[in-house]
Structures are given as C-alpha cells and as structure tokens.
Amino acid sequence: MNKTKRFCAIALAAMMAVTAFAGCGSDGGSSTASNGGGSNGGSGDSAATPTAPVGDTVADPLYGEGENGTIKLKVWGPPEAQDILKKQCVAFSEKMKDYGDVQIEVVPQGEADSATQVLTDAETAADVFGFACNNINKLVKAGALLEVTGAEKDLVESSNSAESVAAATVDGKIYAYPETGDNSYILVYDKSVVSDEQAKTLEGTLEACKAANKKFAMDAGNGYYSCMFMFTGGLKIDGYDDDGETQKFTDYDEATLVNTMMAFSKLLAVDYKDTLLNGETTKVVDGFKSGTVGAGIDGSWNFASAKEALGDNAGFAILPTIDVNGTATPIVNMFGYKLIGVNSQTAYPNTSIELAKYLAGEECQQERAEKLNWGPSNTTVAESDIVKNDQALTAILEQSKNSVLQVSVADTFWTPVGTFGNMIVDADKPLTEDAAKDLIKSTISNVRDE
Amino acid sequence: MIKSYRLSRMISDIVIYVILGGLGLIWVSPLVWLVFHSFRKEGGVSVPYVFPKEYTLDNYKALFTKTDVFDYPRWFLNTFVVAVFACIISTLSVLMVSYAFSRLRFKSRKMFINIGMVLGMFPGFMTMIALYYLLKAMNLTQTLPALVICYSAGAGLGFAISKGFFDTIPRALDEAATIDGATRNQIFWKIILPISKPILVYTVLTSFIGPWCDFILVKIIMGDNRDNYTVALGLQRMTDKEYKQTYFKQFLAGSVLVAIPITILFLKMQNYYVEGVTAGGVKG
C-alpha cells in the first residue's frame, strides 16, 4: 500500500497510544493498537465528522486495522443460514481486500442462545453476532455491545423500518443493526378448512375449524403468545422503571381489559373449548400434516414447514379480530426483530462494525429474503417483489404495524404472562369478572417482582 | 387338600404372571414406541395414531450424512472419548477414597467422611459459572479435557456404595497379608481389588453413563465450539423450539443409537451391578 498512508497510520497510532494509555485500564493494549488510524484522519475531515457516509469518502473503512497483518473475525449466525452467511462473509472479505486481509470464521449459533453465550464469556464470543432483540437490554446493561454511532447510526435509521430501529434502541441510543423484520407469529391456516374471509375474525376461524371437526392450535401457556390477550385489551408493556429492570406497563382501561379477557375466555374456554389445542407451536404444523388441525398461531420460523405440509392450501394472515362487546378488535401481538451486534470486546472494532453494517445491509437482506424467505427490516427490500409476492411475508410485515415491540421485556415477564394465558383458556372454568381483575393485579405484581 | 393347595398356588402364580406381564408392558412400551417412531417416515413431532404408517431408514441416514447443523457422528465419538477417560479417573478416585475410608485408619477419617457426604448435596449446577472461569484460567474451556475434569473431579464424593462394599470384606484378609510383609499398597492392588469385581463394574458403569446424560454443563463449557459438543447436548438441542419440527424424528433415531451400546453393556454387567450395589448399599 502507499507509503504516506502507512506513515500517517503509525504516527496516529503512536499519538493515540499515549492518550489511550492515560485513561485506559487493563484492556488498553489490544484495542488501541488495532484502532490504528484512518489515512485522512489526521486532517480531521470525514472521519472526525461522523455524519459523512464512511464507505464512500474514507479511503480505508477499516481505519488501518488491516495494516498489522491478518484480521481474524468470528461471526455467529443461525445454523440454517450458514451457507448464505459464509457466502456473504467471503464477499465482504473480497470487498475489503484492498484494505486488509480479513479472515472470517462463521460459527453456527442460534439467535436465541447467543446473548446468553456472550454474557457468559464475552472474550471467547464472536466479534459479530446475530441475536433476538428481546436480549438487547441485557446485553447493553452488561456492556457487551458496541454502540452504533455517527455515519452507521444515520445509515441504520434511514434504511430500516422505524419499528426495527426502535428494537435496536436502548435509552435513546442504537446498539445493533436490524437484520430481519419477521420475528413474530401470525395466523396460519389450511385454506381448505378456513376461507380467507373467515380467517379475518377469530370467531370465524374457530367456527370453521369446529365445523370441519379440526383443532385450532396455539400456545396459550407461553408468555410470548399469551401476551396477545393483554395487549389486545390495552395493557401493554412500556419499557422499564428508572431502575432499568422493572417492567413498566402502560395505563389501561380496566373495563376494556376485563371485557377483552372475558371475550377470549368465552371463546377459547367455553364456546370452542374442544376446538382449542393448547400446547407447543409444533402442534400446528404437525396437525396440518396429520389433518387434525385447521388453523393455528405460529411463528415465522415454521412458515416453510407449514408451506411444505399444506402446499397450495397454506394460508397466512394477520392475527384475526375478536369481538369484544360488539366491536371487532384486532389482536395485538408481540413483535421481535433479529439484530446484528458488535461485541464490545472485539480486537478489531472497525472491521467488525463494517462487517455488521454489511451483513445487515440492503444487499444481504435481499439475498436472505430470496434464499431463506426471511422478512426484511430494510424498507427498500420490504417493497421488493420477492416480499410482495409472498403471502406469509406480506402478512407478517403488516402485522408488525399492529404489535408491541419485543424489546425492553423483562426476564420476569414470560412466566407470569404464561400463567395469565393459561388462566384465560383454562378448560375447567370460564373467567369471571372478579377473577379477571385479580388475575390482572397478580400478573402485574409478579412481573414487576413487587 | 394337596390339590387345592396346588390350585391356589397356581392361581396366585397366574395372577403374578399377569401383573408382571402388564407392568413389564408398561415399562417397555415407551421404549418400543421410541424404536418404532425412529423409523417413521411421515409427520413431524406427533402423529394421531400409535404405529407409524410408513417406515424408513432416512432418519438414521440423516444423522450420519446431514452433519452441517448436527454433527452426530463426531459428537458420538466425543462423548465416547470423554466417557472413557472420565470413567477411568472416576473409578480410580472412587476406589481410592472408599478404600482409604474403609480399610485405613487415620486421624480425622470420620471428619473426612462427613464432609465428603455433605459436599455432594449442594445442587451441582450452581457452581457452573465458577467452574467455567476456573477452567478458563487454566486455558481449558471449549476442550474435551475440561469435560473429563468436570465429570470426574467430584467423583471421589460418591464413595458411599463402594465403601460399604469394602466394609464387608473380612479384615482378617488384610491382617494375614500384613503378617506376610505386604504393604498397604500391595494389599490394595493384589488382594482387595481382585475380589472387588462387582463394585468395580458398578463404579465403571455408573461413571461411564454419566457423560452420556449431561447436557447442561457441556453447554456452558463448550459455548460455540460445536466440534466438541457431546451427543446429549446435540440431542437435547434437536428438541429446541427452532429445530423440533424438523429434527424430532432424527432425535428419536439418535436416542436409539445412544441407548443401544449402553443397554448392551448394562445387561451384560447387570449381575455384577446387583452384587455390588447390594453389598455396598446395605451398609451404606
């Protein structure tokens, strides 16, 4: 590479080392040395003014990390996406080959588990990793994620849906790059049992299933699904109290909430008691395969199996409405996003940031939508034909507009809300008004650990 | 008189046969279900009938061919290696500790016994995080030796049964050997061990099975190093929400393959096991 650039980098590195060692404790060595310095950083134009899009005007997007030999990065992605992820990482290395030798090891690690692994031991964890947005709060609290700032922040905000950006935001700061926009559940149904029209209301869906002597499957004992009972009634989660950990709830109208809960209870525990199959979501697709289930509530990770089981009869729609005292109320669900984060302890922060940005970018999201059928968070990709022509993706992206964001959900939320769901669909007794009020109170106090 | 006695005995025998048959069926049928459904071709997790409609070997083949997500053969081998080494170390520790507690007399022996008994009662997985960082300080995390250490380090605490067994061996044996000039070391290796086959087999069996069953510790220790997973963690992973729909039949097939060698081993060694546990258990 050219000599002036190298000289600048060395001079800067020396300068920075002095400032950094003054303030930095035990870990100073590795991160300062690798931070090197940008080629035109000295004159302080584009790198110092973070608003300029980095990739275009800065000559070295890796800020000199490539100068000191091979950059070795580890990336975590879900096992089923390994092939595409590897391909994309190779493409990234290719793009960066003028600035440094980037070698990327792709390791399978499911999004649900990656946060736990990072929190157990951040040092051996991946430099760049995918995770589910409900873990972002934990990760940020533990200081495990590198904040998204400057040009990257602008890029993330401008190219992704507002909800997905909100999912990556904690206390007004963005900490990750939205990767997908489909981490949630909708109504999946067998078109030969439930018509598209019937699928618009919960009553219609249940009636159609009952008429065909089939089941309606959902996991009402799991807080992830059962929260829809309270969200629909207007009791939603609203981040945390000032301590940053106690779940806060929105104000709600008790009468509406009680009515909604009783409406759900009447349908699921009384009128269609024998139609409801309450259990793990695997029962939905299993039931399609064996012909025992007519419709169910299932997550996007099972869409492919549902299509395989039902073929042309596979129907996907936003969650139906429920009749609460004569008003058709749309069911509100919980919606999550998969995010890509940069490990704060990485030895190569700049390259990792570039890689995360690339993997979460439009090009990669488009490819994943095509090959894996993952719903995008990128607004351009969401408008593309591949999404428009896919009923499941269209439905789930539409559902995202009527949902509660799965972020800032306390760990204490899930178990009590699962109990909440069980109590509503409890096959032995429909919910009374008093019981509903008690249930609301005890659920809230349990989640808030009061 | 004799006839009626015979008759009543026959009736009681028949009743016992029926009860045993019924109970035996209850005990074995889940395993039969496991074997049959591991060959099931259709369906996902559950099907609304008892026996599969179509049979196939695909579930087994997939275990050995589709190794990109679940590398079953490699994990099987890992588990085997870990089990063998853990078994050797555990067996040695258990025998050494219980021999010392049973045959040797020394200061604060009683205190050691009490402490040893009590230590085993802390819920083990509470110490996992500490264990992880200890292993990390030794640069062992994500390696198979770390697993061997975890599975065998605490083995010495399980001395109760084999101490009970050694207690039943007459002391006169030791005394006679001592008069002949044998050291305690020689007594242990040349006299006690050869007649302790039942307890040896019992200890070997139990410590060999351990690594095939744990999926909690191994998950923490191995982290993202999937090359070093064990078969228990792999199988347990197959029943996770993301994979269950696709991999459940493979899970059944994998379970059968794990169960077969252990079952054979166990049935072969059953008599020793019974002898060891009976002799050791009573004195406890």
Place this chain on the structure above:
Amino acid sequence: MTFIEYQALTPSQKASYKIKEFFSLLPGRFKSFFAAIGKFFKNLGLKFVGGCKGYGSRFTKGDFATKLSYIVMGFGNFTRGQVGKGLAFLAAEILYISYLAGFGLKWFNKFDTLGTELTHQVIDEVTGRPKSVMGDNSMLILLYGTLTILLTLVFIAVYIANTKAAYEAEQSVKAGKKNLTLKEELQEFLDGKYHVTMLSLPVLLISVFTILPLVFMILIAFTNYDKQHTPPGQLFTWVGLDTFRDVFKVTEGASKGYTFWELTKWTVVWAIFATFSNYIIGMIIALMINKKSIKFKSLWRTLFVITIAVPQFVSLLLMNQILQDDGVVNVIRGYMGLAPISFFNSTALVARVTVIIINMWVGVPYTILQTTGILMNIPEDLYESARIDGATPVVQFFQITLPYMIFVTTPYLIQSFVGNINNFNVIYLLTGGGPSKNPNLYQAGETDLLVTWLFKLTMNSNDYNTAAAVGILVFIVCATLSLITFNMSKSSRNEEEFS
C-alpha cells in the same frame, strides 16, 4: 429391643413403639448433632491455638537452621540430610509467592469492594467510532479472590508443617538418630501413610473443582449479584444477609418469600411420595419376580432394568412427548372412547400426580436392582412362623418384609430422599415446572421443586444471589437430615463425633 422382640408386638403396638421411639430419640439426635458440630469447631479452634503455641515455642527452642526455616522454608530439612523434603518446602514457598505477585494479590486487593471501576464506552476521537474501556469485573474478583484466600490457608498449613518438620529434624539429629531419606519417606507413603497417597489426588480435585466453586457460590448469596448487577457491564458488592431476608419475607401477591414456602411444601411432599412409592412398588415387583415358582426370572428383570440403560434425559423427553395432549397415551384413550387428559397443563394436582407416577417408571427399576439381594437375605423362619399363624402374603409384606427392609436400608432411603429433593431431571425435562397456574409464584410453576426454581432463577431471571441463598437453605436441610440419620445408623453408631 431387638428386631425379633419387636416382631412379637401387635401392629398397633409396633406403630406406637415406632412413633414413641422416633420422638423420644429426636431431641437427643438434634442435640448430639449440634453438639458434634460445636465440638468440631471447638477442636478446630484448639488445634489452631495449639498450632500457634507450637509455632512460637519451636522458634525459641530451635537452632539457627530451624530459625532460618521460618523465612526460607525447608532450610532446616535441607541441612539435615533431607534434601528432597527441603527442596519441596522451598518450591512451595516460591510458587506461592510468585502466585501472589503475579496473579493473586491484584484480585485479592479488590476483594473488600468487589471492584469500583465501571466498564464503559467512549467515542474514539479519530475514528468517531465507539470503543470499550474495561473496568473491574466483580465476578472474577470474587472468584480469584476466593482462590487466593483458600490457597493462602493451604500455604499457612504447609508453612506450619515446615517449621514442625525443621524442628523435628533438628531434634532427631540431636538425639543421634538418622533422618529418613526421601526414598524412605516415599516408601512410607505406600504403607503407613498410604491414606495420604490414596486421598491426595481425589482431595485435590475435589478442592479445586467442587469446594472452591461452592465457596464462591456461598459467598454470592451475600452479595447483590442479580439481574441489575451483572458483570462485566455492572458491578456488584457485599450486602450481608439482605438476600436471605428477601427469601423469607412473605408479602401479599407474588413474592420470593411466598414462592419459597410454597415450593418447600411441594418439595417435601414430592420427596416423600417419590421416595416411598418407588421403594414399596419396587420391592413388591422384586418379590414377585423372585417368588420361587415364577419362571423366566431374568427376562422379567430385564424388562424393567432396560429402562435404566436408556439415558435419563432421553426417556424423560420421550415421556413428555408421549403424555402430551395429542401424544400417544391420549391417542389410545381416544381409541377406547375416553376423553383426552391434559397431563401437564390442566390442574396442579394432575400434573403432580403425573410426575410422581412417571418418577416411578424411572426409579422403580433401581429399587428392584438394589433390593433384590437384601430381600433374599430376610430370615426364612420369620415368614415360616407368620404362615403358621395364617398371615396372608399382604400381611406378611407389611408386617415382616417392609419393617425389616426399612430397618436394614435406612441409609439408602435417606439417600434417595435427599436425591429426590434435588431431583432436577425429572421435573425439568418432564414438565419444565409447569403448569403455571398460580399467578403468585415468582418465576415458578406448580411442579417446580426448589432445585428447578433455583435453576430458573439463575438462567431465566438472573437472580444469582437468591438462587445461591435458596441453594444454601436446601443444602442445610439435606445435610442435617442425612448427617443425623447416617451417624445414628448402625454402621457408625459407636463414633458419633465429627473428628
């Protein structure tokens, strides 16, 4: 009263005798248990004082080489023909000091506060991008601090032993005796001190990988290490007994205190049912198999025992699947025209009965294996006389077999009782603690045992300190129970103290 005399009593007499005996012995047992603990600590204290005394007097009485051993360990032995021993002491000193200097001291220094500097991120001035500035990690400070303290205790013991060895070597030279050479000392480890050889490796492994993590865990209960204080991003610190107060405090609505008491009740009920159902049913089956006139004994035994050989997590996940609402059991019930039962998701009672029954499926084969041999040893004349009195097999079982077995296998019963209190696998894999129907339980379901709750507290809600406190409480109960019964049982009746 001997066992035979006891047999002569009528059933009601037996019961009242048993109950009377139990309660009359109970206070004594507790008293002697705590007396034993007290004695243990007293002895420890005496030993310590004695050690200190000896330490001082040896220094004043010893000659120059012995005195120098107080600073340069092993010097005394080295100069008196025990080169190997001396070098070993010196090596221990050097190792310990270099450990302290290179690693231990920097962690130990922060042990009182568990760290003060928070990890945070700053924006790099040149790149405009964020980077981490590492602060203290409370967990590592606690862990390595504990390690340092334990190592120091060990070192002090070695150090005292060193002064003693130096003094003894001096004395024996003065007395004109020749000190043992290294080879002779090593040979002694194969005979007179064989217990040291046998125990040192296991004790070392247990100390490092069991005791150290346990001490660490116990200390966690006295900190505020919970979801709001998770390293490396946050610090935690000492809070004394606050966590225990939390666990015992019962408030209205959902609370940890309420959950603790509820789960304790269920855990005890579970342990009793799980232990005795396995014990009795297993014994009855063993008796049936071993009845003289029954043929194919090994076949019958194999049928039951085969379930032991299948790894437990497999058979339990399997059972979970079979008993689902749409599982094969309900399919068969459907064939028979019966309504399906929701085993795990209807009421607490159904789920609890289900886990107890499934636990029998898991545990009975063990009982069969473990009791077969003992059952064969029951004196035949006991049955003989009962038969003459016209006792039916059922009466024989409850009047002879069961009392005899309980008499002989008390240690085993206690062991399996404690095992059931800590029976993580069955509950976790079968129900996962569900059904969750009681909204006042904090992070727990109706079938959660204390031990599975503890796991959930660690893994789901990150209440590490509460989990540690609950673990300690469970441990105290189990340990007391088994120490009392073990030390009362016949195998060690005559040595009832700790040391």
